[in-house]
Amino acid sequence: MLRRSLSRAFPLLSNGLLQTLPLPFAPSTRSLRSLSSRTSPQTVNPSPSQEEESHENLRDSSRPAVSISIDRSGLHNSAEHSHNQSSDSELVKHLKSIIKFRGGPISVAEYMEEVLTNPHSGFYINRDVFGAGGDFITSPEVSQMFGEMIGVWTMCLWEQIGQPEKVNLIELGPGRGTLMADLLRGSSKFMNFKKSLHIHMVECSPTLQKLQYSALKCVDETMNEDGSTKRTISMLSGSPVSWHSTLEQVPLGCQTIIIAHEFFDALPVHQFQKSSRGWCEKMIDVSEDSLNFRFVLSPMPTPATLLYLRKRCQWASAEEVVKLDHIEVCPKAMELTHQIAKRISSDGGGALIIDYGKNGIISDSYRLAIRKHKFVNILDNPGSADLSAYVDFASIRHSAEEVSEHISVHGPITQSQFLGYLGINLRVEALLQNCTEEQAESLRTGYWQLVGDGEAPFWEGPDDQTPIGMGNRYLAMAIVNKKQGVPVPFE
Known part of the structure; x- marks a missing residue:
């Protein structure tokens, strides 16, 4: 696991972020989406x-x-x-x-x-296809620490682009809204950052939109006396929240930060x-x-x-x-990358892409579907199982670079490297000092699933529940406006 001096690299962390984040309660089931099978x-x-x-x-x-x-x-x-x-x-x-x-x-x-x-x-x-009761488990469902670290990255980029008074924070395919909720909770004490956010959730599923509304603790408020104009506010941060079916529907014109976690694999x-x-x-x-x-x-x-x-x-x-x-x-994926790169080139900001894949041509990854945490053939009862394919990060790089000379692409690096640089080691160590034995077990399990490689060596439970590390199978890549420099932790 790679480590570095966080107080020097990330001034936001030295202001107390690691100490103020809430204690995660992570499930101990394994993430099937990380399996090489x-x-x-x-x-x-x-x-x-x-x-x-x-x-x-x-x-x-x-x-x-x-x-x-x-x-x-x-x-x-x-x-x-x-x-x-x-x-x-x-x-x-x-x-x-x-x-x-x-x-x-x-x-x-x-x-x-x-x-x-x-x-x-x-x-x-x-x-709702996510979580232990659904068909698969993603990183935000594994441990709250994942969303917290994405929050650290988001605040670092916001600081790097000049701490704008207004920024569009966009999440593509937000699932249950778990990642965004953890990001907002973790950053709730950073008032200037919190006040700058306008959250945009790009989600086509009405069912998942309702779950996201609940996860972000949203309320609808009227903006004029006759009640004809309303907006939705997240009570986690006081930020306005909007939903869109596509990225194209998100308004242009201000700095943008885009999060795409396990979104490209479903294209x-x-x-x-x-x-x-x-x-x-x-x-x-x-x-x-x-x-x-x-x-x-x-x-x-x-x-x-x-x-x-x-x-x-x-x-x-x-x-x-x-x-x-x-x-x-x-x-x-090429078309979506074009949209992202054009938006960042014109408005400034950056995008973070985290998914499982490789930095080169994908040969034949689309073979299995996942239904109720088990692998099935992709032709078996279509519509009842998740379909996905490995992400070609090299193709994303080329697609972004052909759009504009004003953007730069960084990575990919492994998820283990990415989270390690951002301080997940310090976070889990701090939490382990003040938790119950049950919480400690969840912390250790979730930590391994996020940054480990293969089966957890410490596991003593049932074999079919052995935590599987996805730290080296998942990759992270950033696309940013060149004038902002190299984003953390890709230096």
């Missing part, structure tokens, strides 16, 4: 005869598109990739109708987007597979009897192949690309 299912591979032939080099943009037949070999005959639907849900019917209407398969990206955010049946839309990805005829897009179709979903390869290069795959490969070295048989590309 997300990438454990069988890969869809071309036949041996296909592998013996040469492949198209996507880095050569002069190569013309080639019309090829559908390659279904080895894709839909195995049980791992064909799933019976005992009784079709509304979402299953909707997906099948899209495929039938188009007369052919849909992309993995479209399938993923429908499964997660369909307005009527999407996984995130109409229920839909396109998957591509190398065959004897070149790169084909992996698609989702229904079987001939219309009972099962199955994977197939596109009959010819798709628009996503020609646009996004070629662009992603041009950002990589030829040596990196030639080793791969599968590549995932997330156009939505």
Whole structure:
């Protein structure tokens, strides 16, 4: 664990932040989203005869598109990739109708987007999927210390950009609102910072919006005598709170701080597979009897192949690309990064992105879904399980840098490094000196899950509840306006 002198690097901490933060009460269940076994299912591979032939080099943009037949070999005959639907849900019917209407398969990206955010049946839309009672656990649910450290980072950036009197604090995909609530509680004694905040929650789920409203202890107040104008205030900080479906809806015009924790991993990805005829897009179709979903390869290069795959490969070295048989590309992540970079370039401020992924091309991470803390196949009962993919941090960097020369990108560094630099070690040590044995156990468990690597060596409880550290699997990256310098702790 990396450590440094906090009083020298972060003057905010020396003013008493570590001593004034409330005691966390952390659950001891493990975070399944940190497990590397997300990438454990069988890969869809071309036949041996296909592998013996040469492949198209996507880095050569002069190569013309080639019309090829559908390659279904080895894709839909195995049980791992064909799933019976005992009784079709509304979402299953909707997906099948899209495929039938188009007369052919849909992309993995479209399938993923429908499964997660369909307005009527999407996984995130109409229920609470977080925590021990949901389908998975995220870092803010593991320990309150996570939100506190994000609060430290936010205050440090606010100080670095000149302590503006007004700042838009935006969280993308706020879940239950736990992270933002912990951030506000931890920073509640820093009056100038607290007064500057206008909180914007970018959330498309009405169910989660209600949970966020409750977590932030919001109240609605009238602003004029006739009651025609109202606003929502968080009683945790006195800050106004607004909700938006997209980042584009958040007003421009003042300094901005954006938090995106486990948001990019839920953006839909396109998957591509190398065959004897070149790169084909992996698609989702229904079987001939219309009972099962199955994977197939596109009959010819798709628009996503020609646009996004070629662009992603041009950002990589030829040596990196030639080793791969599968590549995932997330156009939505590129587009979102463009929006973030443009906003920061024009208004100032910065963005913090924390997610699991790697600093390079992602080959084939989108294979498993999570339902009730267990891994299931992504084609099994769509809409009932979480779908996500590893985040390509190198793609985020390139996407941000191509937008404006006025922004700079820093990282990624591991979550363990990030939290360690910000003082989580000192925080947990201080809390352990004044807590019950039960609270101490929760603190140790939560601390390990946030910064550890692998199974906790101190665990003496049931094997199926062993805390799994996500400190090295999760990465942190910052995008900031250049005129503000390098953000902490990326120096």
